[in-house]
Amino acid sequence: MNITLRVWRQPNAETEGRMVTYGVENVSEHMSFLEMLDVLNERLTLEGDDPIAFDHDCREGICGQCGVVIDGQPHGPLQTTTCQLHMRSFADGAVIDVEPWRAEPFPVIKDLVVDRGAFDRIIQAGGYISVPTGSAPDAHATPVPKTDADMAFDAATCIACGACVAACPNGSAMLFTAAKVTHLNLLPQGQPERYSRVAGMVAQHDEEGFGGCTNIGECTAVCPKGIPFETISFLNRDLLGSLIKGNR
Amino acid sequence: MATVSLTPAKKAARSTVALKALMAVTGLIMLGYLIAHMYGNLKVFSGRASFDNYAHHLRDIGEPVLPHTGLLWIIRVVLLVSVILHAYAAIALWRRARVARGGTKRYVSPKARRGVQRSYASFTMRWGGVIIALFVIYHLLHLTANVIAPGGAAGSPYQRVVNGFQIWWVVLSYTIAMIAVGLHLRHGTWSALTTLGANTSAAARRRINALAYVVAAVITIGFLLPPFGILLGLVK
Structure with missing residues (x-):
């Protein structure tokens, strides 16, 4: 499938950000959303462009590191983490908006990464x-x-x-x-x-x-x-x- | 850090949650008053004598323990304090929220502006509250002070009501205000009870939401019956 991404690009906390449009071709519907971003980032790197910064770690939905606002909705259209969202949740030819979490106490560090x-x-x-740690108490003690x-x-x-x-x-x-x-x-x-x-x-x-x-x-x-x-x-x-x- | 020396009780008292609880309690006080007010209004259907006697009786409830119009003044003071505290809490939380969400333009994407599951009523709380406050001033000038007297001023409370609501635009203005009140109560009743800790399970959530719908519908319809009864000539 081919999609169009509109991604929030912001070089650092001090600089104003803006939405930048990228076409991504030959996306497998089995890719996770983050893998799709990886593919785009590889291309951007080869083209000498700055890759899109985003937080991620375990990629199995248990660490809480990843998370971007997709089409105005945190973690996108499914109630799951961004890493567990797959491209099959989007239609071929879709235009997808990707933005960082927005809140005053979560300042943007770069692109999609917030503090x-x-x-x-x-x-x-x-x-x-x-409580001081020690040896584990018996499970039935409390x-x-x-x-x-x-x-x-x-x-x-x-x-x-x-x-x-x-x-x-x-x-x-x-x-x-x-x-x-x-x-x-x-x-x-x-x-x-x-x-x-x-x-x-x-x-x-x-x-x-x-x-x-x-x-x-x-x-x-x-x-x-x-x-x-x-x-x-x-x-x-x-x-x-x-x-x-x-x-x- | 400045807050280190505060006891938990003092920290709690200064929190947004305490401010919300204040808004919840004052809101429920005003809801209680609305129910009593609606009961009085509906007496218009039992005729002039019944309605006017009820209006006069409100002035001598509690005599001789309370002075003449004593209870009325107690209610007025409690309501005024409630309105002021409710508005104070609302404005303080509104300003905080505006900054916290990162300004009015939050997400560039226009695709989820209506949210995921939020109710229409939840969008109307703040501006709806302002509309209701302005309406209350208009309403007091109309039927309490009778300074605004479309259809003619009158000494009899019954006559004031009938004179006013024979005019279509008076009924329309009250209808708009009552819809704002209904929407405010739909989310407000739910939110007040949740803030005070009643949302304890999915089943409790369903019950509170059902109650909020019933409260909103009963108050809105109950208040609109007399104006429409008069406009349609059922009450003369």
Whole structure:
């Protein structure tokens, strides 16, 4: 198949970017979206052009590195990571728009690569449990109700790709923050820091300049891991709880 | 970092989530008032005496514990405070969101401007809120102060209502405002309950959304029955 790409090209953070059009011929429908970009980049390199910069790592949908906005939708038309999106999802002759995540706390570094350091700082503000590591405890030493374990695990599958922010009309990172809070606050190990965690992570979320959540749900609709919408209500409950119980 | 010394409670109180909760609670207070207001309006169908007696009764509810018009003033103060806090939270979050999303022109691609699954109502919240605020001023000048009196001013509340809603453009202006209110309540009811923590599962989500549709429909239709009843000559 032959396609036309309109790609956001921006040499660095300081320079203005623009959309540049490239024709890509003889694309196999079995290629992933990133492999198609690899093919284009090989050609650009041979032609002495600067290859298109994009983040990627595992290419099996588990690391959270890749992610671009395809036709206005984070990760494109399927609810999966960009690396797991294949060219068969597009029609022959399609014109495909490719842009970086857009949000004030995610500045563009180059082309399609953005700085997601804001997520790291939200994690540093409480996305952990403060216990010394040692030998692994017995698996049955701390019983966890099945429903809590299931929901905590669903939340823990967040790979921090940032698609939720890129999709949110408010540029909010509430789904990401809520996934991390829900994951730890549902489990016994998370209880000692329950309220300082949620308050600290939300404070850092706001500090980074992310917007507030208006419960529109675009985030969960594009999330490649299907992080449940209810994690945000879970975060809200704990945040409001910390107003009363968070005085230490 | 400046926030290091704050307790979790203080950090939480300054967060966008607390601001959203404030918006949710004040919104629900106003929704409660709308339901009571709609109940009063519908008395227009039981005639002049019933409607005017109800309007006068509102002034002496609670006497002698409360002074004359005491409850009315309590309601007015609570509503005014709610409106101010609701608007304050909305404007603060609106400004934050505008910056956070990277300006008004976000993606060059025009292909997903309507989003993936978002409701039409969710697009109307901010400007719809402004329209509703302007309508409330117009409505108070019309039927409370009677400064604007299309169809003629009157001492009787019943007569004021009937005089006004015999005119098609008055009914039209109220209809537009009630549609804005309906859309605001469709997303607002859902969003308020979710912000306060009620969205606990897919089933809960379906229930809250169904409730939001019912609330929006009942309020919109309930408020439009009297104006259309009068316009069509069912109430004279």
